[in-house]
Amino acid sequence: MLKAENIIQLGQLRVVRGVLLFLFFILIARYFQIQILNHDIYHKKAEGNRIxxxxxxxxxxxxxxxxxxxxxxxxxxxxxxxxxxxxxxxxxxxxxxxxxxxxxxxxxxxxxxxxxxxxxxxxxxxxxxxxxxxxxxxxxxxxxxxxxxxxxxxxxxxxxxxxxxxxxxxxxxxxxxxxxxxxxxxxxxxxxxxxxxxxxxxxxxxxxxxxxxxxxxxxxxxxxxxxxxxxxxxxxxxxxxLSIHSKLQKSMEQLMKDNSGSVLISNAYTGEILSYVSSPDLSTKKLSGGTTQKDWEKIIADSDTPLLDRNTSGLYPPGSIFKLITLFPLLEENKIYSSWETNCGGTYSFGDRVFNCWKEGGHGTVNMENAVAQSCNIYFYQAVQSLTLEKWSGTCRNLGFGYKTEIDLPEEKTGLIPDRQYLNNKHGKWGWSRGAMLNLALGQGEILVTPIQLLQFANIVATNGKTNKLHFRLGNTSELLLSESYSDKTWRLIQKFIRSTITHSKGTGKLADPHIRDLYISGKTGTAQNPHGEPHAWFFGFGKYKEEILSVVVLIENGGHGGEVSAPIARQAFEIYFSDKIQAHLSHAIN
Amino acid sequence: MQLIKKFQDANLILIGIALSLFIIGLVGLSSIAVHHEYLNKTSPFIKQSIFLLPGIILFFIMFYMPKPFYHKSAYWIYGFSILSVSIPFIGKTIAGTYRWLDFGFIGIQPSEYAKWIVVIVLARYLSDNNLNLKKMVTLIIPILLALIPATIVLRQPDLGSAIIILSPLIPMIYWSGVRPYFIFLLIAPLISILTAFHPLSFTVWGILMLVIFYISQPTLVSGVISYFSYLLLGLLSPWLWSLLNTYQQRRIITMFNPELDPLGSAYQVIQSQTAIGAGGFWGKGWGQGTQTHLKFLPVQESDFIISVLGEELGFGFLMILFILFAFLIYGIVQLAYESNDRFSSLVLIGIGTILFSHFFVNTAMAVGLTPVKGLPLPFISAGGSFLLSCFMMLGLIVNMGRNTFE
Missing domain, CATH: 3.90.1310.10 (Penicillin-binding protein 2a (Domain 2))
Structure with a gap:
């Protein structure tokens, strides 16, 4: 069938060529007319053609x-x-x-x-x-x-x-x-x-x-x-x-006006950011146009670095909040029972060095719960001995430290979680000893975290690890997956201990509790030594009211003791947020 | 080795011409790109360059596909193509039309491919040895084969592509060797419609038809029936006219008198004509066209790219362009004449017609010879689907142009 002969005649070819020739001729003639003969007319028209x-x-x-x-x-x-x-x-x-x-x-x-x-x-x-x-x-x-x-x-x-x-x-x-x-x-x-x-x-x-x-x-x-x-x-x-809670944000900005540091508040389940304060900051009025070059130069040169977002780009030692990290593997692998007790005499000797508890004279006999509530150093110096550095740094990573939280902001730092390789590179293979572990257990030494990582950690602890990634855009929720999960017992005990921090008569976080009915505050304070002067004051915690959990992280740079400086700010946050809620509940109940 | 051997058989001149045209297109598009603000999209120059590689790949696929494959699967491909031009109707409209198949990352215009698929199926039908070319009835099937996709495409609505799909019909029927009288029977209704709006022309046409019928001596019954039905068609055309879309009507009207509607569709013709005319013999120079860059020319990267080239590079350059097209079309016709088998010969003449129609309508509308149809210039205008289709047609041409069977 394909091989049907071509029966085309020369005459047909000539007709086709003729038609083509004719059409090409018309076309060329028309272009000649427009471009050559009438060029001047169109040239003028193009000049006057003004749209x-x-x-x-x-x-x-x-x-x-x-x-x-x-x-x-x-x-x-x-x-x-x-x-x-x-x-x-x-x-x-x-x-x-x-x-x-x-x-x-x-x-x-x-x-x-x-x-x-x-x-x-x-x-x-x-x-x-x-x-x-x-x-x-x-x-x-x-x-x-x-x-x-x-x-x-x-x-x-x-x-x-x-x-x-x-x-x-x-x-x-x-x-x-x-x-x-x-x-x-x-x-x-x-x-x-x-x-x-x-x-x-x-x-x-x-x-x-x-x-x-x-x-x-x-x-x-x-x-x-x-x-x-x-x-x-x-x-x-x-x-x-955005998920921002304007009233909360505004109050927190006011409270932080005279401090350097940050206040972060989120919904622990959803990961929605309610308040995001990094102090000092700039009035947005300055950015509504009209900022001169000179103003900018002044802002950039300011030694308080108002343009630095401390929440995601500020790197700090976390202090005693990190004592909780040590507890995860200890409890999970039953290395130490929560009932184990030790005596804190105020000092601890390791090798040829003597390490001190923050409380002169010591805490006396402490179990795990008291050690967390009163933030006893000696207890953790001893407890961390049963962990390897790998185990410890792995736990930090699993709980989100050393990684970005992937919050919806363009810039974020990862911080620093030292592991064997890092210390070997930095100090040489023989340049460091297990004594470094003692510092790390207390959240001191070569650890650096961002406040936002701590907020994520608060959400993880508050929800048994079943939270969402932190975010600003409402509806942009995605689950936060921990590569290693922990048993219910571990979660329960850790939550119990940080509850004691608030409720225990000697608890370091007492000042964070606004004492509202049905509102249960848990938390941990941190007082992070640093080379720039007074220690940084941390509070990390959450308040549970009915089904809702509000997580809060407060940092006051060089503020002194976390329990004295930062916890009261967290209390205000709880108070402002939940008193509104309770009002709403009450009026609802009355109606 | 065989692949290389087959390529040595290919008509390299035609390939060379096509590539030169593509490069000329890039020159025009790059000029547009220099001064253009692209509102949230990539410049057509970059897009066009990106399409070259897939274009070449498709060229080779079409080229290396054995001839008998096209012959054997013609009807299958045709069925598939009818389906694909119908599918866009299921989806959403894009810019008020149903032309596109949207695959998310890329939009495909199936009507572009339907153009040459119709040619293959017509060639398959008309090359059949058992075809009785003495009977007018024989022509009903090819007419339907072209009319079905053309109607669907017209409904998208895409008048330009519909016309292109129909355009190879008459040249291919003529090429297949039917009596010229049959061709007259096919064309006559169109002339009836066109003259219907002008009483004097219609009268002249009525008499002329009578003469032709007398000379061709059909049977009395068929002659009388055809004659009167054609007259009737002419009388009915005003009513048919009212069935067209307003924008289609407007385009046709302004063909005859562009000044009527200076900001409507004629606006484009006036602007394009001004741009080309202002170019003169030498042009204003690359990137210097005021018409082009002050945004008088709409769709300058596709339908009106000839105006950009005319304004900036002038008459001399356009003549080189026209000569390239003339050689391309002439070469295709020559291959069709020299071809040993009827199928290849018909495919060549059909594709040649498509390319020529595109070229002619595009260049003629830019200077007000035909209505604004929105038909791109082969190998030159920006536009993914059409460019790829052109490279596929080129592959088909070079394939059919070899005088060997496999």
């Missing part, structure tokens, strides 16, 4: 708190731009604009060179125009051919809430930055981009899509008409709902 496309920036998505209060909003500003190919007599026109609107020519010249892309695309000349300036511009548009003004939405921080460390801020893309962006096509010079925090992490979601406005202009570049039926409206970015 300009100006892109319309899209407002970024709003950022809301858990009750849908707006945390970050937009407000419109006006900018003046020019299309270079039409902006002839540039110096003269810039001079005129300067005279009319009181903007210095230098600023406009600098802007012109900073924002210039090519002769066909608009260049930004001036920002933040007032209505008065706009109307002057409108009156003089005949002498200002080639200029356009348009809206530029800017970020506006509505509340008195600072929150800069999680909200982050946006920045303008400059020539240098645009080359670093992976997908530079979506951005042009002068656009805003999330620079840090949530703004950066959720950039894709918040950014929206630009639109285009078309203008018909006359031969001198003056706008004749806005072709509004052709306008492509910008699509605003998606709104982002």
């Amino acid at each position: 300009r496309a100006i892109s319309l920036p899209a407002p970024r998505g709003l950022i809301l708190d858990r009750d849908e209060n707006i945390l970050v909003d937009n407000y419109p500003t006006f900018i003046l731009s020019a299309i270079p190919i039409e902006f002839n007599d540039k110096e003269k026109k810039i001079g005129l604009i300067s005279d009319l609107m009181g903007i210095s020519t230098d600023i406009m010249e600098i802007n012109y060179s900073n924002y210039y892309r090519n002769k066909f695309l608009p260049v930004r000349l001036a920002k933040n125009l007032s209505f008065k300036q706009l109307s002057i511009l409108e009156e003089n548009k005949t002498s200002l051919g080639g200029t356009y003004y348009g809206k530029l939405p800017k970020r506006f921080y509505t509340d008195h809430l600072n929150g800069i460390h999680f909200l982050g801020y946006v920045g303008e893309i400059n020539r240098k930055k645009i080359n670093q962006l992976r997908d530079s096509h979506s951005y042009t010079i002068g656009d805003f981009i999330g620079w840090s925090g949530i703004e950066k992490y959720y950039e894709e979601l918040l950014i929206g899509e630009k639109g285009i406005d078309f203008f018909e202009v006359n031969a001198i570049g003056e706008i004749v008409e806005n072709l509004s039926d052709k306008t492509v409206q910008p699509v605003p970015g998606s709104n982002l709902k």
Whole structure:
């Protein structure tokens, strides 16, 4: 069948060729007519043909708190731009604009060179125009051919809430930055981009899509008409709902005003962040535009490092909170029974060194529960002897230390959990001894953790390891999986011990309890020695009320004793959060 | 070894022309890219370059597939293609049409492939030895074979592709050797419709038909029936016209008088004509076209890329482009003539028609000779599915153009 002979005649070929020749001839004749014969007409037409496309920036998505209060909003500003190919007599026109609107020519010249892309695309000349300036511009548009003004939405921080460390801020893309962006096509010079925090992490979601406005202009570049039926409206970015509890956040910011450190509060089951304070911070008002170069330099040079997010990037020794780490393998593998007792005389000799308890004179006879409640060092010096370094560092890792928590923020440090290899590399194989373990057991020495890791640890302990990853974006829950799980007995005992820290008459965390009915606080304090002065004061814990668990981590840098300085701040957090809840319950019950 | 040997048989000139066209396309697209603000998407230049590799792979697949495979499985492929142009109707509309099959990471336009699949199935039918070319009835099946996918595609709605699917029908029927009178019977209704809106032309056409019928001497009954049904069709066309979409109507109207609607579809023609005309003989230079870069030209990377090239590179360059296309089409027709077997010959003439129709409609609409159809320029315009389809057609051409059987 395939081999059916080709029976085509030469005549048919000639007809086909003829048709093709004819059509090609028509086409070439038409192009000749347009491009050669009528070239002048079309050339003139192209010169007078003036419809300009100006892109319309899209407002970024709003950022809301858990009750849908707006945390970050937009407000419109006006900018003046020019299309270079039409902006002839540039110096003269810039001079005129300067005279009319009181903007210095230098600023406009600098802007012109900073924002210039090519002769066909608009260049930004001036920002933040007032209505008065706009109307002057409108009156003089005949002498200002080639200029356009348009809206530029800017970020506006509505509340008195600072929150800069999680909200982050946006920045303008400059020539240098645009080359670093992976997908530079979506951005042009002068656009805003999330620079840090949530703004950066959720950039894709918040950014929206630009639109285009078309203008018909006359031969001198003056706008004749806005072709509004052709306008492509910008699509605003998606709104982002965060789990932040504004009241709590605001109160915690107030409490921390005179301290350096951090307060972290989350829902232990869901992993939702309710409060995220890193102090000192900056007023977001400073970021709502208008921050001068000088201001920035001052902020960056500040020795209190207000731009550093201590929660995810601050590295600290965890202090006594880490005593709990030692308990996990001890209890799990029955290396020591919880009833085992030892005598704390205030000192402990190991090799040729003497280690002290924080309490001069010692705690006397202590069992595991008392040792946790009163944070006895001697007990843990002895207990840790039954663990290997590998076991200990493995437990730290399993409980989230040494890794990122993968919270939805762009920057996070992993901290440092020393293991055999690390110590060998650092001190040489013979340069360290098991004595290092004694320090590590107390959360001292070469351990570094971030506050956010401790908050995650609080959630793990509070929920028997069945919690979710920490996050800001509501609904963005994903399970936190521990590679090694622990028995119910281990969880129960550890929870019992840290409950004693609060309830025991000599408990170090007593001050964290607001004494609200049905609210059960558990926790552990830490007083972390460091080379920068007074020890860092830690509190780590959670409060359980009915089915809800609120976890809290407080750090006061160089604050002294955790139980005295940090625990009271945690108490306030519990009080503020749960008294509202109880009010709600009560009024519900009455109705 | 065999693979290399087969490739040595291939017509390298045609491949060379196609690749030159592709490079010319990249030149145009790169010019667009320099000054363009892409709102949240990748530039067509980069996209087009990325499509080259899959294009070459598909070319080789089509080339190395043995001829008998196409012949044998023609009807299967055809059935599959009918299915795939129908599937988009199940999904969501994309930009108001049902043209796309969305696979998430990539969208495919099945109608692009339907174009040459219809050619294969027509060639299969028309190359049959048992075909009685003396009877008009024989032509009903090929007409249906082309009409079914064309109708589905028209409903997507995609008038341009529907016309392209129909375009090989008459050249292939002619090539298969039927009486020219039959061809007249096929074309006559179209002319009836076109002249129906103009009383004088319609009268002239009515008389002309009468003369042709007299000369061709069909049987009295068939002649009379055909004649009057064609007249009737002409009288009914105003009603058929009202069935078209408003935008399709508008496009056709503005073909005859673009000034009527300067911001509608004629806006594109005026702008494109201005761009091409302003280019003159030498053009304004690469990246210098004011029409192009001040965004007068809509869809400049696909349907109106010829205007970009015309404005920036001028008449001289366009003539080189046209000569390349002329050689490509001429070469395909020559292969069809020299082919030993009827199937290959018909496939070649069909594909040649598709490529030529694309070329002609695209370049003619840019200068106001035909309505704006949204048909891309083969190997040059940006557009994934169509570009890949072009490379597949090239593979098919070179494959069918070898005078050997396997």
